[in-house]
Amino acid sequence: xxxxxxxxxxxxxxxxxxxxxxxxxxxSVGFSILLSFYNWSGIDFSTARFEGLANFRQFLLGDDxxxxxxxxxxxxxxxxxxxxQVVIVVPAALVLAFTLQNTKMAAMYRTVYFLPMIASGVxxxxxWKGLFEPAGALNALFQWIGLxxxxxxxxxxxxxxxxxxxxxxxxxxxxxPGTLILYYAGLTSIDxxxxxxxxxxxxxxxxxxRKITWPLLKPITLIAVIQMINGAFQTFENVFIMTGGxxxxxxxxxxxxxxxTAFLDNDYGLASxxxxxSFLVTGVIAIFSIRSFxxxx
Amino acid sequence: xxxxxxxxxxxxxxxxxVYPFLWMIGTSLKTTQxxxxxxxxxxxxxxxxxxxxxxxxxxxNFYQFFVNSVVVSLFVILGVVVIYTMMGYSFAKFRYKGKxxxxxxxxxxxxxxxxxxxxxxxxxxxxxxxQNSYIGMILPMINGAAPFxxxxxxxxxxxxxxxxxxxxxxDGCGSFKIYWxxxxxxxxxxxxxxxxxxxxxxxxxxxxxxxxxxxxSMFTLPMGLMYLDSSSFKKWNELMAGALITVIPILxxxxxxxxxxxxxxxxxxxxx
Numbered sequence: 410x411x412x413x414x415x416x417x418x419x420x421x422x423x424x425x426x427x428x429x430x431x432x433x434x435x436x437s438v439g440f441s442i443l444l445s446f447y448n449w450s451g452i453d454f455s456t457a458r459f460e461g462l463a464n465f466r467q468f469l470l471g472d473d474x475x476x477x478x479x480x481x482x483x484x485x486x487x488x489x490x491x492x493x494q495v496v497i498v499v500p501a502a503l504v505l506a507f508t509l510q511n512t513k514m515a516a517m518y519r520t521v522y523f524l525p526m527i528a529s530g531v532x533x534x535x536x537w538k539g540l541f542e543p544a545g546a547l548n549a550l551f552q553w554i555g556l557x558x559x560x561x562x563x564x565x566x567x568x569x570x571x572x573x574x575x576x577x578x579x580x581x582x583x584x585x586p587g588t589l590i591l592y593y594a595g596l597t598s599i600d601x602x603x604x605x606x607x608x609x610x611x612x613x614x615x616x617x618x619r620k621i622t623w624p625l626l627k628p629i630t631l632i633a634v635i636q637m638i639n640g641a642f643q644t645f646e647n648v649f650i651m652t653g654g655x656x657x658x659x660x661x662x663x664x665x666x667x668x669x670t671a672f673l674d675n676d677y678g679l680a681s682x683x684x685x686x687s688f689l690v691t692g693v694i695a696i697f698s699i700r701s702f703x704x705x706x
Numbered sequence: 707x708x709x710x711x712x713x714x715x716x717x718x719x720x721x722x723x724v725y726p727f728l729w730m731i732g733t734s735l736k737t738t739q740x741x742x743x744x745x746x747x748x749x750x751x752x753x754x755x756x757x758x759x760x761x762x763x764x765x766x767n768f769y770q771f772f773v774n775s776v777v778v779s780l781f782v783i784l785g786v787v788v789i790y791t792m793m794g795y796s797f798a799k800f801r802y803k804g805k806x807x808x809x810x811x812x813x814x815x816x817x818x819x820x821x822x823x824x825x826x827x828x829x830x831x832x833x834x835x836x837q838n839s840y841i842g843m844i845l846p847m848i849n850g851a852a853p854f855x856x857x858x859x860x861x862x863x864x865x866x867x868x869x870x871x872x873x874x875x876x877d878g879c880g881s882f883k884i885y886w887x888x889x890x891x892x893x894x895x896x897x898x899x900x901x902x903x904x905x906x907x908x909x910x911x912x913x914x915x916x917x918x919x920x921x922x923s924m925f926t927l928p929m930g931l932m933y934l935d936s937s938s939f940k941k942w943n944e945l946m947a948g949a950l951i952t953v954i955p956i957l958x959x960x961x962x963x964x965x966x967x968x969x970x971x972x973x974x975x976x977x978x
Contacts, residue, residue, distance in 0.1 A: 410799065410800065410801045410868075411799060411800060411871070412800070412801045412802070413800060413881060416802065418800070419796045419799075419800035419805075420796075422792040422793060422795055422800075422885070423792070423793055423796050423808060425788075425789045425792065426789045426792070426793045426812070426852065427808075429789065429845065429849050430812070430815075430849060433827065433830070433845055433846050433849040434815060434823075434852075436826065436830050437823040437827040437830055438823055438826075439826075440829070440830070441822055441825060441826045444825065444826065505716070505719060508716060512712060512713070521720045521723055521724060522720065522723055524723050524724065524727065524957075524960075525723050525726075527956055527957075527959070527960060527963050528727070528953050528957065530906070530909070530910030530928070530952075530956070531928035531931055531932075531952070532910075532927075532931060532948075532949035532950075533726060533730075533953070535931055535935065535945055535946075535949050536726045536727075536729060536730045536946070536949060539733065539745060539942055539945075540726065540729060542745050544745050544746060546729060546745075546746045546747075548746070549746035582722070582723075586723070645913060646910075646912055649912075649913075650932075663821075664821050667822070668821055671824065672917070677825050680825060681822070681825060684821055684822030684823075685822060688822055
């Protein structure tokens with residue numbers, strides 16, 4: 410680390426990024442905080458009305474029962490996506506990574522497994538929409554293997570009791586590979602002589618896992634879980650494309666609720682307020698993620 | 707026996723990974739009637755209908771959307787790499803006042819959900835007259851990429867031996883020349899990781915372009931897909947042909963992606 414002769418030099422390197430941040434970032438963040446205290450339907454800000462905490466009361470405390478219900482339901486859906494994803498992805502990725510380890514053709518399998526992770530985007534969400542159609546591949550598959558009770562006549566995304574499940578399934582499909590590959594990289598990076606030396610010293614298999622494997626997998630798990638929770642609370646694209654939050658709000662998440670409130674109902678103030686409360690809700694996770702981004706500066 | 711079970715498990719998971727792609731390819735080659743009558747099958751009933759691609763590419767303007775997507779992605783990558791390697795270099799190499807505040811302010815941006823700032827961002831960019839423009843699409847995407855790029859470049863520059871810097875100073879290099887001629891070339895692996903992550907991110911981004919652009923000639927590929935989906939008579943074969951056109955460039959980045967993803971992600975895990 411050095412101190413430069415001209416003390417402005419380090420700041421000059423920051424300049425382009427800071428300018429962009431001032432022009433695009435700060436203004437938006439500041440204005441959106443301000444907006445959350447106003448009632449405004451867009452176009453000209455002189456028509457905005459300062460309303461204090463009215464927006465927050467509207468959706469938090471039930472001043473508008475429908476909006477309040479929508480908000481808590483959406484928040485619950487975000488939480489469900491996070492929980493299901495973590496609970497299913499972590500064990501599944503661990504099992505697959507252990508299975509993949511020391512398997513012939515591991516490289517080939519790994520390449521295939523990587524596909525969903527990089528391709529999961531708008532194009533693939535349309536594919537899922539097609540697969541979930543009433544006469545689509547999923548229903549056909551369940552019928553074919555005789556699991557008739559899993560066949561959903563209206564299509565998984567088309568009925569309000571299963572639409573969120575469809576969203577969760579596609580989230581897992583896109584999210585599992587990333588975690589799996591991190592685990593696999595972690596497992597293969599362990600020096601095999603470590604295990605040998607420990608076994609020679611009389612360590613049991615559980616001790617090996619507890620003392621050698623797990624300490625290495627723990628930080629990976631933490632990162633993966635934080636990423637999944639963070640991602641789950643920022644869910645937007647797959648819901649927007651596949652269900653639009655429906656039917657009947659059954660798959661609505663905070664992201665689509667804010668979008669709808671702002672750009673379809675033109676209630677910018679309320680939308681900003683909802684956005685910021687959801688930001689605070691994820692604040693706890695946020696603190697954890699900041700810790701993982703600590704650089705030695 | 708256990709060996710076979712292992713492979714059965716791995717193959718089953720592999721099939722679930724690949725099947726959506728098979729269905730996409732198969733459906734893109736079906737006739738419209740076939741795609742409506744047999745939506746469950748990934749195989750076209752008749753001979754593959756390659757003309758779907760021509761239809762989508764020229765008649766439905768996907769070549770234009772493709773060009774727009776390429777322009778946006780390229781400039782996002784370029785901007786992110788140039789702007790944030792400079793910041794990473796500054797954070798990693800110099801001692802000065804306010805550094806920590808700058809660093810953590812930018813990292814904290816990562817945690818603000820995209821939709822929260824969408825409204826003011828839209829108002830801001832519209833006031834600047836940037837709706838329906840490349841710049842209007844590109845700038846916020848660069849800014850959105852800031853936290854992770856800064857984090858990764860800073861961490862990476864910290865790992866480069868400091869003696870290199872000192873010997874360059876002795877040779878009479880200024881700090882900008884050291885950045886440009888020594889540190890930037892050395893950071894190529896980190897640049898690759900960030901470039902690919904941002905390529906995928908900007909290529910798939912729909913939320914922001916959808917809001918700032920409403921002129922069809924400025925649509926990106928994902929918006930083109932939305933446009934196909936919203937037409938009154940939905941043709942799954944054309945939608946899937948468009949989806950395939952959208953996914954192919956990402957699949958081409960695939961060989962580079964694997965190693966870089968692991969590398970990029972584990973830089974963070976070492977710290978914890």
